[in-house]
Amino acid sequence: MHRKVxxxxxxxTLLIPHLYPIVEALAAADPALPIELWASTSMHAALLERWSADLPSVRIRxxxxxxxxxxxxxxxxxxPAKLPMLARLLPHLAxxxxxxxxxxxxLWLPAVVPLKTRFIDTFHGAGSMMARGHWRRRAGWRTLVAAERDRRALIAGGDTPSRVVTTGYVKAAFRQRTPATTLFANTRPVVLYTPHWQAHRSSWWRWGPEVVERVLADGRYNLIxxxxxxxxxxxxxxxxFAEGLAGRxxxxxxxxxxAMVDGSYTAAADAYLGDTSSQVVEYMIRPRPCVFxxxxxxxxxxxVSYEMWGAGEVVETLDSLIPALERAPAMHEGFAAFQARxxxxxxxxxGGGAPTRAAAQILMALER
Known part of the structure; x- marks a missing residue:
């Protein structure tokens, strides 16, 4: 096989910021190494082409x-349907x-097909509710995780310790964030509401529309x-429901x-309002008030699945929502140390070193 990655x-698209910083770090570590970026849609390709224009070793496919x-x-x-795409991509990846x-x-490919190709999987998402390892994950050569807590969880689930490598949080080094823009014409505090997508973890189905309406009706906040x-x-x-909010x-x-997935909104908010989304962990990179x-x-x-709720007040009834938002700035000092930990x-x-550590694992896989 030719030497390439x-x-x-x-x-x-939410996966892109968890992966692309590694591309940049690998291109910097070995400028002569051919790197192929396989894209499933023209949108993916357009973003990748724009960012990698000054990386001569990178080819978009x-x-x-x-x-x-x-x-x-x-x-x-x-x-496109991913499994048929992977099946047709197999001859290239082999x-x-x-x-x-x-x-x-x-990872279905190395799990079901005997390949000499070494697959390296980098975790996406963060926090105490993130998904743990599926058995097919163990078919990869390495699994890269952000923190030691994830490494311990995978090993406790049966993974081999040598397979799981802690790198730090790759997305923290993503540089292509949507440029900051003025979303609102006033300086009211900005509340970010990010309900989870899974019904058993989410506030949306029972409370979501009413949460939005109550924040807007209060009139003291801007809402993302x-x-x-x-x-x-x-x-x-x-x-x-979202279309009905247009123009308000x-x-x-x-x-x-x-912007939903590149960290723009978690950076712009003054207060976080949510349930169990891992976005709260990225938001807390700069500690600020939270309400759950x-x-x-x-x-x-x-x-442990709700450990993140130690970062702010937990609302048990809708009538408590606005009072909790009112209290959040004054109460934040009591939660700031927990958030940092x-x-x-x-x-x-x-601090930005995760992509370099991930690139080192890739180069190690090439050499062995």
Missing amino acids: AFLFLGE RAPGFRTVGDVEGRNPAL RTPVVVCAEQTS FAPHQRLAERAPDLRP PGVHVDLDSF LNALGADWKGD FVEDALGDI
Whole structure:
């Protein structure tokens, strides 16, 4: 096999910031190493081409079944079926020594096909509710995780210690964030509401529309309503509700754009309002007030899955929502130390060194 590395950009746009910084670090570490970026849609390809224009060793390639979409501004497109795409991509990847991915579906290839290719999987998402290892993850050569807590969890689940490597949080080094813009015409505090996409973890189905309406009716806040990118798949009422907010003052609605997943909104907010989305961990990289919504009545105290709820007040009833937002700035001092510890535990290194450590693992895989 020729010496080269392939990166798979086949899934949702939310995966891109977890993967692309490694491309840049690898190109810097070995400028002569051929790097192929396999893209599933024209939107993925447009972003990758723009960012890698000054990286001569990087080549953008269209995966079999590549879909041309009309919007190339970063909106999450309808994706081609991934398993057929992977099956058709297999002959190309079988001739590639190292393949890097950020999702588990691609790991069906090494799990079911005897390959000399070494697959390296980098985790996406963060926090105490993130998904743990599926058995097919163990078919990869290495799994890269942000923090030691994730490494310990995978090993406890049966993974081999030598396979799991802690790198720090790759997304913290993502440089292509949507440029800051003025979303609101006033200086009212900005609240970010990000309900989770899974019904058993989310505040949306029971409280979501009422949460939005109560924040807007209060009139003291600007609201960024940017739920998890996949919520629209599960909640058919979401888009009609969002369309009904168009033109109303004090609210910025985003269900699709790349700003939803590149860290733009977590950086812009003054207060976080949500349930169990891992976005809160990225938000807390710079500690600020949080309010959590226990819409499902979870018995959360002492449950590691809700550990992040130690970062702010937990609202048990809708009538408590606005008072909790009022109290949040004054109460934040009591939560700031927890937030800093939680981020360190959940994300590991956030200083920008994670992509370099990931690139070192890739180069090690090439040499062996």
